[in-house]
Amino acid sequence: MAVLTAKDYRSEVEPTWCPGCGDFGVLNATARALAELQKDPAKVVGVSGIGCSSRLPLFLKGYNAHTLHGRAITFAIGVKVSRPDLDVIVFTGDGDMFSIGSGHNPHVARRNIDLTIIMMDNKVYGLTKNQVSPTSREGQYGSLTPYGTIDHPVNPIQYMLTFGATYVAQTYAGNLKHMTKIIKEAIEHKGLSFVNVISPCPTFNKLDSYKFYKDHLVDINEELGHTDLTDYKKAMDIAMHWADYYHDPNAKAHIGVYYKVEKPTYHDMVEQVKAKVGHEESIQKLIDVCKPKAI
């Protein structure tokens, strides 16, 4: 097979995002990561929910499913569990994954299903034209909170670490190189990987802008020396500094890998069960157990 380039992973459909949307970067980084891994597009399945970010799979070549608001993870589990030979990537956003769909997060993580979840975190509902999301900072204005929101945001990294994700990282849509590296690692990781991409929305979120992040990012691996990625407590500790970043406008946001461990995946466990139970070729035999037993 000829060597594939990033372009070969893009569909004919042109993105519908606003100019300057961070999601363009995520699309590019994903295509590059897939090209670097030389994945067969026919064996990559992108699954998304609803929202600006969830349009992304439509712009990728391969098999893609643009499903329901908050339900991408459920659909992706069905694909992966029934077809473990496929690479399944969930594309989601902060509203999709941490508001309407948040009930699915603990379960996909604790089961260590071999999916890659890429969450584009723009901290706002963009498709419905500016409402605050579960990751919006306090005081952010939205059409339903014109007084500035009084809600506290959630910390996606801390949540996914708590739930048992085996790869947890954060990256930034303005840094194509870092993003490509992280997404590539996440796809290669065996088990549930969660990548939170800080993805600015220039249209509706004036707080979390490219300008702001230009000098408010710190690389936890390179700059803070977080190198033992199996150290869960350390990962949690770093994730907790997120609170500073939300409450203190001068605090820095983190990028980098928080946590990465190898654990048996859901599929590994399924294979063990199947081996133990064995195979029955005859359907008739499975029906005949309902006959009165011979004695």
Added chain:
Amino acid sequence: MANKGFDLVIKVGGEGGEGVITAGDFLTETAARAGYWAVNYKSYPAEIKGGYAQSTVRISDDRVFSTGDSFDILCAFNGEAVEKNMVFLKRAKEENKPKVLVYDSTDYQPEEELENVIYYPVPLSELAKDVMKAYITKNIIALGALSELFGIPEQSIKDAIKAKFMRKGEKIVEMNYKAFDLGRQYVRENLQKKDPYKFPEPKEPQDVVIMEGNQAIAKGSIAAGVKFYAAYPITPATTVGNHIVMDLIKRGGWLYQAEDEIASLGMALGASFAGQKSMTATSGPGISLMSEFISMAGGTELPIVIVDVQRGGPSTGMPTKHEQSDLFICAFGGHGDFPRAILATTTVEDNFYLAVEAFNLAEKYQIPVFLMTDGALAIRSEVFPAPKVEQRPDGKVVVKGNIPYGVDEIEVVDRWVYNAEEDKEGQFRSETGRFLRYKTDTPTGITPMGIPGDPHAMHAITGLERTENSDPRFTPEIRVKQMNKRFRKLQTLLREDADRYYKDMRIDSDNADVAIISWGLTASIAREAAQRLREMGYTVNEFYPRLLWPVKAEVFEEFASKAKRVIVPETNYHGQFAFILRATTNLKDLISYVAYRGEAFIPKEIVDFAKMAIEKDIKKGWFTPSDVYGTVVGAI
């Protein structure tokens, strides 16, 4: 059917956990081993432990499909069971058959003897505790007593006991035989037979299976080739999963216990998109939660089987009670217009075969298919002729047997998967070579699916309206073409497959006194009512469709034209099927006859209403058993 041969109803009632249900199961299996048919209607208490449980077993020469109006013999494990059934015992007076009460005289003494009731006291608890030194043998002692009193073949019942306990070792089998013999001995030494009920001689056993309703759905789905099942526990649907899980693993599939019903259907659809035959089973509240995904399945054309084991609604309603009130949500639930099909089962045997058919319709038409059953059928057991599954060398699977709705066999359908080799002319490719998943101009509306892994059929699916190659687009022209494509599939279904589910029809007269259209469990009860009406001299036409949606209007219209009145008995408030028939056919004068007390009809209620409708010349309207009897009656 005509109750001319042997036909006996034995009810066992008592405290949940005392082996009441097991005793009923033994009687059912005994019938099968002795060459007879049996239907066993069970009800468990809503409580986890304790509470009243009962098992009503009807054993007969000919196949019967309901447990009748009431029991002939009641075996009461305690006083509560007698009290619960007092209303039926009192009815013995006006019936032309006596009723028998075999009761635990350790727990209960009748204050007065009712007319036409024969009493047999057996100190079940005392014998279990003092003689057997094992209270758990109470139900087996009871079986011994029943065997001696009514001539239930000793060997058949002992074989059933052995089959159940042999796994636990010879000692346990011996102990149970001893308990059984004790019951027989007690009757021999202490009681004089005063009743007319006598089990006939055992016959050569037939090739039968004994299944519970939810088990039959599980087995039928396995025969259909299901590979993925998403489960979320809900009464009374949970046991479909219990029954399928190990079979599914043995067949290379998997059952995934989801975090909620929304997730269940999402996962099942993901598996379907990935190319697998896929299903979920739930009850009313689960269907409500799944509605958004049901709409997506219809819109994106993903095959899926959704089993709805109905229970009493609305809201949490009556989880352990019978009702047929989900027809509206299955027919109309989910936003927007999209094609779907509904199959409804009338017996446990139906559950098996219609599960196969549900997959066939889902896979052929790439639509959501509801398989509707209910809580009473879920835990009812039936003895029925063993189904045969042929796995042909070419991979085709054919299901044969005594298919109750009149077809000879069911060939298992696999979905139309795109094959680039066969599409040399590029019928399903755009000018630039893109796969046209949603090509609009096929005659049937059906288009091949692309399965992940195939480089020639890559595509996206989206809940958005879309072009033929699945790009989101909302222009009027595209919208109309796509909508018409989707609904053309239903027209094809009506043309090619509907008649298959309309064969269970009997026309006695072109101007019958009454015609009955019924569905689900109620159909099985109506069938018996119709026979009794015939024996009374009325002409009766009957129609028990298994396909409830879409509706082939002309079939119903023609059927209805051959009777003076049409009664549609069903167990919900609105008269939901009659409502749908009034809306989709030219039949406006249907008589809705409904019960919504949480129990199935008994045949007598339908007989009495039909007589009233004939005598008073009723042609339309909405009636309940209260209109016949002036009061709410319970049947169980």
